[in-house]
Amino acid sequence: MAAEFGQLFLISALAASLMQFFLGLNIISLDQTNREILITRFTSIHCLTVFLAMLCLGYSFLTDDFSVLYVALNSHTNLPVPYKVAALWGAHEGSLLLWILLLSLWGTSLAYSKKFFDHTLVLKISSLSILGLVSFGFILFIIYTSNPFERIYPFPEQGQSLNPLLQDPALAIHPPILYAGYVGLAVPFALALASLMSSNDYHWAGLARIWAINSWLFLTGGIALGSWWAYYELGWGGWWFWDPVENASLMPWLVATALVHSLIVTEKKQIFNGFSALLAIIAFSLSLLGTFLVRSGVLISVHSFASDPERGLFILMLIGFFTGGALIIYALNQKRSKPLNLNLWSRESLLLLNNVFLCSAAGLIMIGTLYPLVLELVNSEKISVGPPYFNFVILFPFIPLMLFIGVAVFSSWSGTGKKLLVNINRLALLSIVMGLITSYLILGYETPTATLGIILALWTIFTGAMPVIKNLGSQTHQLIKNLPMALAHIGLGLTVLGITVTSSYGITFDDTLGFGQSKQVGSYEFKLITIEDRAGPNFKAKVATVDIFSNNKKVGTVFPEKRTYDSAAPSMTEAGIDSNLFRDLFVALGEDLGGGVWSMHLQFKPLLRLIWLGPFIMILGGLFRLFLLKPFSREI
């Protein structure tokens, strides 16, 4: 019965979202107070019904109801309970339901936000109406093409279980976090459109900033978590593959970062209003594009699983409708801005410049991601665009971006840059000297890009930290004012430092090892001790014991595993990793070559942890901004 109830709740949600949309339109004659009360109620009903539908699906999973097709395909009686919950969003249908649940939650947070006053009430009503329409489109998509409540008869005795790759704590929580980021961008999108269609001034910016930062936090966390998971679970010690699915999450992140910065200018200086609105539209459109890439099956990629083209066409139509519609509204309402006469070295220009670089980075990634698809479509020519391409082209926007970040921190609003050079020359010198020392004396010269990367990373860290350090003696308010920016920039610097050092100075060995044999990787010696059998709840595993020595002193022991799941999928590697802040030692089991000899993947990766420490610090910065420094603006 649960599945039928779920179906009913889903249909109720469809109706509620449609009501939410209509209540925002002028064709229903209501005064504004009643309109607001009603639209708020329908937003909550919409959210509640989606939540109940999710609960029904959860109930089907927990009771092993294999007559529900989605449960039969993604669960198994011996699947541990936490993964039965994670299986809710482990495949296409359920993940879309999660998408809508999160969208309606963000909508509800907007409906009950205390940041709206009389003169912005119209923004609230229109944006809730737009969110209702977005939800309506996607609930329709679920019901027509991807219904998780579909029954099968005769039903199987046993389910096919969750993809073993997904049976992992980090990946269980990865989709909700990443999706929360994706769909959170719908709120700035709706606010921007609502503003364009009504007052068309800067009032929306302060509001949009709250949800933009929230989404940015979730996107940052989701991307970092995904990368961390790929590192220890996919078995080959890589942390970023430039896979289309990863690119699909990086593009909205880059534009969301630009949006957060542009909204600061719009809120504080009341300029770049159109640019911020455009960024909000692009950011959410890229989220939709990401959903299309991941969910339509157009990609051949490690993450996406085959689906039928009907779904792809439906999502394409949704993208066309929402992106196209939004751009038309933007074009029709765009005001011709007065000439700004900004100096290049004012904070306004520098922020604008960096936002443009962030968008170019997203644009280049989009070109690289879509190019092979388009070429195959137009020319039937099959090419691959992978890491060598992306690692190269990303430098074009990122080198100037990193350079200007530090300059922007020291610039002033409407400034002319006269004092700028005096203020930054010491830090610039310090970064160059420290960068050269690090890359030539400590690590040893590798490539010019590596040296430049280290210098720019240090530059970003120093210039980010400086405004806080300078105010250490002053009052708390002065001190914490710059803290969010400082943390975000330091986080970025650390990530870039980690990426540069680990990719330039890391060592990888694919080699064979017998019992008692050892292998030298850099200054570390890996010694294979034993390999034993182990049985898990729904898998069997071979577990190796590998001791690691440095200068004949034991520094660690790791236990890489190779698992074979009962659901007869190909075997999975669980890497053995010994890590500290300065380096990771990584061992993955390859093949049993017989006679106690195994092929193995050994890695020494210096400063690898910074790649994930950086996002963590960035998130702290965002949280400080949201919860420490309130309110955003007295005017909103």
Added chain:
Amino acid sequence: MKKVCLILLLITSQVGSIESNEALTNQERELYQQIIQEVRCLVCQNQSVGESNADLAKDLRTEILEQVQKGSSEDDIKNYLLSRYGDFVLYEPSFKKSTYVLWLSPVLIILLILGWLRKIGVIGK
């Protein structure tokens, strides 16, 4: 021939004398590790041959290892793979008519930005 090599490799491994990376100089080893990351495993879902456990990936790894040991250069090996498997095999697309836009896109984007900044008057006036 490929199969034979692979079997030989397996046999030699079994008896403990490892005919894999052992004989490589550091330079050769780096080249080998780099190339296996840039060659696509054609039967996998977007994985390099260095990341894949598929049989084809193993064959290709053996192939690349042999060529590296023979002293072939990076270009030689890549050209050989290109002639045998087509453009799809390399993660670095070659520069030709159909990829002009792809490779020139960074330059185009930089030019666009400069033009736009000039137009709105932030630079050049």
